[in-house]
Each structure stands twice: as structure tokens, then as C-alpha cells.
Amino acid sequence: MEIRINGKIQTARDGITIREFLETCSIDPAKVVVEINNSIITRDSFGTQKFKSGDRVEILRFVGGG
Amino acid sequence: MNDDLIIAGISVRSRLITGSGKYSDDNIIKDVLDAAECDIITVALRRIDFENPEDNILNHIPKGKVLLPNTSGARSSDEAVRIARLSRAMGCGNWIKIEVINDSKYLLPDNIETIKATEILSKDGFVVLPYMNPDLSGARRLVDAGAAAVMPLGAPIGTNRGLRTKELLQIMIEEINVPVIIDAGIGKPSDAAEAMEMGAGAILLNTAIATSADPVGMARAFKLAVQAGRLAYKSGLGSESKNASASSMPASFRTSSSIPKPTTVRP
Numbered sequence: 001m002e003i004r005i006n007g008k009i010q011t012a013r014d015g016i017t018i019r020e021f022l023e024t025c026s027i028d029p030a031k032v033v034v035e036i037n038n039s040i041i042t043r044d045s046f047g048t049q050k051f052k053s054g055d056r057v058e059i060l061r062f063v064g065g066g
Numbered sequence: 067m068n069d070d071l072i073i074a075g076i077s078v079r080s081r082l083i084t085g086s087g088k089y090s091d092d093n094i095i096k097d098v099l100d101a102a103e104c105d106i107i108t109v110a111l112r113r114i115d116f117e118n119p120e121d122n123i124l125n126h127i128p129k130g131k132v133l134l135p136n137t138s139g140a141r142s143s144d145e146a147v148r149i150a151r152l153s154r155a156m157g158c159g160n161w162i163k164i165e166v167i168n169d170s171k172y173l174l175p176d177n178i179e180t181i182k183a184t185e186i187l188s189k190d191g192f193v194v195l196p197y198m199n200p201d202l203s204g205a206r207r208l209v210d211a212g213a214a215a216v217m218p219l220g221a222p223i224g225t226n227r228g229l230r231t232k233e234l235l236q237i238m239i240e241e242i243n244v245p246v247i248i249d250a251g252i253g254k255p256s257d258a259a260e261a262m263e264m265g266a267g268a269i270l271l272n273t274a275i276a277t278s279a280d281p282v283g284m285a286r287a288f289k290l291a292v293q294a295g296r297l298a299y300k301s302g303l304g305s306e307s308k309n310a311s312a313s314s315m316p317a318s319f320r321t322s323s324s325i326p327k328p329t330t331v332r333p
Binding site: 006007025026027028030031032033035040042043058059060061062063064065066 | 087108109110113119122123135152155157271272273
């Protein structure tokens with residue numbers, strides 16, 4: 001299926017959870033925040049919530065700032 | 067004597083708040099924070115870099131610091147509220163620096179949108195520290211809207227131009243009863259000391275440390291300047307006068323012959 005992650009279309013396997021996707025990308029789930037279709041996903045849902053085709057996903061982390 | 071900075075009932079020792087941006091190597095940040103001895107650190111929220119997924123500023127900030135995410139990138143109150151809520155979902159506390167900017171040349175904040183965001187977020191349980199143009203009525207509205215501190219700029223972000231807005235800052239310090247934190251534009255330790263001598267609650271800076279040749283040394287210099295300025299403010303500065311005033315009583319032992327005559331300088 002295709003999902004839009006951080007503005008770019010990516011292909012992901014059907015039924016993949018947020019946690020599985022992050023692990024595939026070597027991203028530490030404890031240090032990111034995920035938003036799907038403008039709704040914030042709480043971290044304790046990462047293991048159960050699945051991406052759906054057409055989802056608009058933002059995966060964000062803290063960077064240096066002033 | 068305890069002279070902690072108190073924001074929203076939370077007490078911190080250091081009156082120097084530092085940013086974590088613009089470092090040529092993020093590995094230096096821990097040493098900078100140690101040298102600055104600061105308790106509050108600002109960060110920003112951005113998309114993950116899939117090319118470098120393990121890169122994360124949290125890896126460089128020691129535990130126990132108060133994290134102050136900013137809403138940089140927001141051009142409206144709605145965007146600031148969204149960024150604030152995403153930042154809180156990171157699980158690093160509920161402090162937020164509101165930064166609403168829609169001027170790309172000077173990066174000056176939009177006070178009206180900032181007030182709107184402050185009202186929404188303070189009702190939502192955030193500790194709100196808004197970055198603002200120095201304006202007394204704007205600051206009063208921010209306090210009414212629930213701001214835990216107000217953070218007027220000394221000069222535009224990243225300019226290192228010092229306290230260009232000094233007169234307005236002084237008025238705000240005198241009239242506003244939450245901490246007035248001078249944010250942006252502080253370029254030199256002497257700027258920071260001057261702001262603290264004026265009675266500022268704290269200093270927030272990033273560029274002046276991050277872009278110096280020796281950020282660790284500069285962090286220490288700013289720490290000392292903030293401490294010196296604060297101590298001077300607490301001690302009460304002496305009054306200024308136009309005429310000189312001798313530091314000792316008049317010298318009664320002096321005779322007229324001992325006063326040196328003016329010497330003539332030959333051309």
C-alpha cells in the first residue's frame with residue numbers, strides 16, 4: 001500500500017503497525033512523535049495502530065533550536 | 067540566600083536558558099550545557115531524517131534538564147498550537163516556547179497570533195513562554211492569557227546586536243509581574259549582564275554561544291555574566307550623576323606648594 005510520510009509517497013506492507021514501520025527504518029520509537037491525518041498518535045498505541053492506504057503521516061523528532 | 071528563578075511555581079537555579087541549535091557538531095552540546103550550568107534548554111520539532119534516522123538532539127541533552135520546545139515554523143496561532151501539542155506528545159514535559167513568525171527578513175514575532183496561542187495552550191495545561199516583540203500592552207495581554215513568563219527580543223534572532231530594544235524592555239521589567247526573559251539578539255556576555263542588571267528574570271540565547279570559536283568557553287562566560295548581572299541587580303546599582311564625586315574625603319594635609327604646577331609641553 002502507499003502512504004504519504006513526511007510529504008513523500010512511500011510503499012509499506014499492508015497491516016504494518018507504527019512500531020514495526022519505525023523499527024524497519026531504525027527509528028527509536030521513544031524519541032519521535034507520530035501524527036496520522038492530523039491526529040496525534042500516543043506512543044502506547046504504536047504497537048497496535050496500523051497504517052492504512054492513503055494515510056498522511058508525519059514522523060517528527062526534536063532537533064537543535066533556540 | 068535562595069535566588070532561584072520561579073516559572074509557574076517551578077524553581078530553577080540558573081537564569082541562563084540556552085538553545086541547542088546551530089552547533090557545528092552536536093557532540094559539543096553536553097559540554098556547553100555543563101559549562102553554562104543551565105537548567106532549561108530549547109529544542110525545535112522537525113521531520114525525521116530518513117537518511118540519518120538515529121540523529122536526535124535528545125541524545126545530547128542530559129537527563130534532568132527542563133526541555134523547552136519552541137513552535138518555530140508556525141506562522142499562525144493554529145500552527146503553534148499544533149506544534150505545541152505534538153511536542154508535548156514526545157513525553158518530555160509540558161513547557162512550550164511560543165514562536166509565531168510570518169516575517170522572513172527579520173523573523174519578528176506576531177504578538178496577536180502569539181496571544182491567541184497562549185490563551186489556548188495555557189488552558190490546555192501547558193507552561194507557556196511566549197517569544198514576543200517588546201510591547202507592554204501585548205505583554206499584559208499575554209499574562210492575562212496565562213503566560214508563565216514573557217520573552218521579549220533584544221534584537222532580531224541570530225543578529226548578536228544586543229539590547230536594541232532596551233527602553234521598552236526596561237518598561238516591561240518594571241510593569242510585568244511574571245519573569246521577563248530577554249530572548250534573541252543577545253550577542254555578548256556584557257549584553258546579558260546589562261539585561262540582568264536591569265532586572266530581567268533570565269536570558270535566553272543560542273547563536274552567541276553556538277557560533278563562537280569556543281562555544282564551551284563562551285557558555286561559561288555567559289554563565290558568569292548572567293550571575294554577575296543578577297548579583298548587581300540584587301545589590302542595587304549606585305546612582306548616576308553628571309558631576310564627579312570623590313571617593314575619599316578632602317585631603318586636609320595638602321599644602322599649596324605641593325600641588326604640581328601645570329607643565330608646558332614644548333611643540
